Amino acid sequence: MSDPRVPVVVNQLGADVREALGRFGARLHVLDGQRDDDTPWDWTGGGDGRADIVLTGPSPAWRDAPRVLPPSWQAASGGGPSWVHTVSAGVDGFPSWLLRDRLVTCGRGDSxxxxxxxxxxxxxxxxxRLDTLRPACAQSWLEGAALVKDGHPLTxxxxxxxxxxxxxxxxxxxxxxxxxxxxxxxxxxxxxxxxxxxxxxxxxxxxxxxxxxxxxxxxxxxxxxxxxxxxxxxxxxxxxxxxxxxxxxxxxxxxxxxxxxxxxxxxxxxxxxxxxxxxxxxxxxxxxxxxxxxxTPHISWSGGAARQNGVRRIVDNIERFLEGRPLRDVVDAARGY
Missing domain, CATH: 3.40.50.720 (NAD(P)-binding Rossmann-like Domain)
Structure with a gap:
């Protein structure tokens, strides 16, 4: 069992997030988890029955989560985490009970x-017309050039x-x-x-x-x-x-x-x-x-500093959490974003 005075963080976002959390040392107790597990809302197998913070993201399991509150999130079990962070900007892929009775933050703007x-x-x-004007031989090169020149110019x-x-x-x-x-x-x-x-x-x-x-x-x-x-x-x-x-x-x-x-x-x-x-x-x-x-297969979010932005946001918000300051990018549960 972890020290009850030290917040327990369930990290379902991978090794780079765990590495970033290392800067907090003994101020956090970090458990590793997987958002792609069958039941990402149940981390009791990680050796600790409680979690104060859950860091997660969309997955098929979260999308298809049960509509009723899981036992580990019920009042008799402590009511679940006090704060959940998702790396996605939207929270539509999560069950409604995740948004209730706790702070939820999101990766708004990271991508x-x-x-x-x-x-x-x-x-x-x-x-x-970069995907259509692609000559395969000299003749099609001439035809493409003539098409643009003689009546179908690029826009x-x-x-x-x-x-x-x-x-x-x-x-x-x-x-x-x-x-x-x-x-x-x-x-x-x-x-x-x-x-x-x-x-x-x-x-x-x-x-x-x-x-x-x-x-x-x-x-x-x-x-x-x-x-x-x-x-x-x-x-x-x-x-x-x-x-x-x-x-x-x-x-x-x-x-x-x-x-x-x-x-x-x-x-x-x-x-x-x-x-x-x-x-x-x-x-x-x-x-x-x-x-x-x-x-395209839902890839527009990829590239640039999206992942680094997300990790920086998590670190900043955990610092705020530990210091009792307001968190950034809190989701309004009533509005759904």
Whole structure:
């Protein structure tokens, strides 16, 4: 049994996090765990029945966790940890009981830069046709050059309108990069705008209006009960001609059947989807082969300093926890983000 005066941390995030926690020495007792275990909410096999802090992230086991509170999280067993941190920005992949009666923090903004780069990459690939103008021989080289020269020129993001559905860390990172390419940036958010939020960004009143005015519509909203399926038939029928839909957050924001119909009708010109529901899609799903869909396997978060940012956040918040100071990036359980 550990010293009851020393906080017990269950680390389900790997060796680099454990190494970073080493700086706290005897101020913490660290147990190793795995978020991909069948029951990541039960660490009693680690030699200690209690845990004050759990460091974890999304996994199939958490997604499919039981709806009832596990015994180790019930009041008779101490009520579970007082603080849970997830490396993901969203908490939709966790059971509702995890969010109750404790502090929950998240990795809000840790992957904003690589996700924003992915968004601009998707826009540039479309504009410059890098994936289609690939000559395999001298003749196709000449044909491609003639095609661009004689009537089908490349396009440019400069002067185009980028619409952001959501204006948190990801939306802000996308806006900065889009404006550097000379794009006009519009944004719709569910919460109120405050002074300084809209520097260089034009607020719009509704998601439908955003779709109607955008050349590229980027989904950067948290997934909650209110936003599930928010991009449906009504929004898609209002799409500006030639709209490019980009989803980098959660597949369940989109009514996928409605999106397929919109693509087939031509209401939406193209969709870049890094996320779907479920993940992966079943074999044979139309998104795999649709000529107007680019599908990637939920990898937009990868790259840059995302992992290092996450580790630094954990260390900073543990220092705050030990000193009794407020933690950063606390999730509002009522709002779901």
């Amino acid at each position: 904003a830069a690589p996700i924003a780069e992915y968004v601009l990459g998707a826009i540039l690939v479309r504009a410059k 440019s993001p400069e002067g185009q309108v980028l619409g952001l559905a959501g204006f948190g860390a990801i939306g802000r990172a996308v806006a900065v990069r889009a404006r550097a390419f000379g794009m006009r940036v519009l944004a719709w958010r569910r919460g109120p705008w405050t002074p300084g939020d809209d520097d260089g960004v034009e607020p719009v009143a509704t998601l439908g209006e955003l779709a109607a005015r955008s050349d590229h519509l980027v989904l950067a909203l948290p997934l909650t009960a209110d936003t599930t399926g928010i991009v449906g038939e009504d929004v898609l029928r209002r799409a500006r001609p030639g709209l490019h839909l980009i989803n980098v957050v959660r597949g369940d924001l989109v009514d996928q059947a409605a999106l397929l119909r919109a693509l087939d009708r031509g209401d939406v010109n193209f969709a870049t989807l890094d996320v779907t529901s479920p993940e992966p899609l079943a074999d044979g799903h139309p998104f795999y082969t649709h000529r107007s869909v680019r599908l």
